[in-house]
Amino acid sequence: MKPKTARIEVDAPKAPRRFVFVLLENFTLLSFAAAVECLRIANRMAGHELYSWVLTGDAEDVVTSSAGVRFHLDFPLGELTRDDVVLLCGGMNVQATATKRMLNWLRREARRGLRMGGLCTASYVLAKAGLLDGKRATIHWENHDAFLEEFEEVDLTKSVFVVDGNRVSTAGGTSSIDLMLSLIADDYGEKLANAVADQQIYSAIRTDQDTQRLSVPTRIGVRHPKLSQVIQMMEANIEDPISPSILARDVGMSTRQLERLFRRYLSRSPKRYYMELRLQKARNLLMQTDMTVINVALACGFASPSHFSKCYRAHYDTTPYRERGAHTSRLSV
Incomplete structure (x- = not known):
């Protein structure tokens, strides 16, 4: 009792x-x-x-x-x-x-x-x-x-x-x-x-100063300060991507060192990881907004719809147009 x-x-x-x-x-x-x-x-x-x-x-x-x-x-x-x-x-x-x-x-x-x-x-x-x-x-x-x-x-x-x-x-x-x-x-x-x-056994009360997502090290499962710093820079610059050489310079390492860091901890190149971030944002925009595919492409740092479509198909095995069409059909069921 x-x-x-x-x-x-x-x-x-x-x-x-x-x-x-x-x-x-x-x-x-x-x-x-x-x-x-x-x-x-x-x-x-x-x-x-x-x-x-x-x-x-x-x-x-x-x-x-x-x-x-x-x-x-x-x-x-x-x-x-x-x-x-x-x-x-x-x-x-x-x-x-x-x-x-x-x-x-x-x-x-x-x-x-x-x-x-x-x-x-x-x-x-x-x-x-x-x-x-x-x-x-x-x-x-x-x-x-x-x-x-x-x-x-x-x-x-x-x-x-x-x-x-x-x-x-x-x-x-x-x-x-x-x-x-x-x-x-x-x-x-x-x-x-x-x-x-x-x-409610709720021991970690948060304030309006706390952010909703886990920190970069927690999300990627890696506690390397320079890697976390680079990923934060990538996430903050989706529309205008920064080249790997500039990213490396800004955290005080060579481009080759940055490449090795990403390969070791994330099994992909900085360029590939950055592309995946941009495509993830593009998919969210396709699903959640009425933005045209061209505007989605521009918002995610792609210079042309054709390049965007090519990269999207390579990653998601479908085109942006088909992805949006399929999503719309599911919602109307």
């Missing part, structure tokens, strides 16, 4: 703060569940109903998560109260969820001063509605490149979560916990937020 948990003393509100979760079709279950659990546990630890929550969305009654779990909505999109906090829950194919009805509803509610946020990929929908213009925001790292291409007015970061005025956003996954702990701490103090984290 689980022992009784000691309560955290807080000043109970006259009425609980309501969170309105807007479930977008194919939303990520983890991001949504992590956020709701923080609110539930906060209520339990305080012994008061500090928070309440409801579900809505651009559907008649049911929204399905990317895991196939279905949720019944409490009510359709409608007018909210000014104290509500709106959190959009995004996931796969988020572009399709930015419907005219959804965007108009978001703009209308935003004009009334509501606090709004996007979990996982839902920042895309907020940006599409123009509600992140001039704001700092974040989004899941897989959608980062596409977001940058489409929304130049947004100051996109790679943070785990971002709070900028009355706009909040997370990178997805467990970053919902970090955001909600931050909001709970603002409302009722660090002691309650830490108690909520302990209940």
Whole structure:
């Protein structure tokens, strides 16, 4: 039998703060569940109903998560109260969820001063509605490149979560916990937020200064400072690739030494590794944006569509046009 948990003393509100979760079709279950659990546990630890929550969305009654779990909505999109906090829950194919009805509803509610946020990929929908213009925001790292291409007015970061005025956003996954702990701490103090984290056995609480992806050494499984530095330079210069000789010079080694370093640790040449990074970004843009193949090629450092297509086919065994066509067909099924 689980022992009784000691309560955290807080000043109970006259009425609980309501969170309105807007479930977008194919939303990520983890991001949504992590956020709701923080609110539930906060209520339990305080012994008061500090928070309440409801579900809505651009559907008649049911929204399905990317895991196939279905949720019944409490009510359709409608007018909210000014104290509500709106959190959009995004996931796969988020572009399709930015419907005219959804965007108009978001703009209308935003004009009334509501606090709004996007979990996982839902920042895309907020940006599409123009509600992140001039704001700092974040989004899941897989959608980062596409977001940058489409929304130049947004100051996109790679943070785990971002709070900028009355706009909040997370990178997805467990970053919902970090955001909600931050909001709970603002409302009722660090002691309650830490108690909520302990209940979830969440020991590594992150701040908005933490980045969402693993460090380069962790990702590639190699802890070589100069190799990590070169890869960071490559990742930061996709549109205008830097030659191996300049990369080598900038980290204080010869081109031959750089070649040996890549061969030893990554079993490929610097040129090959760089090409794979560029093609990976190109594939993300093809899948997540409406950019023409020519513009995708230019954004990834290819001088011509023909060269881009040739390199893409060699790596992915299909052309950019066929890749996009197949992706579109899968989404329409």
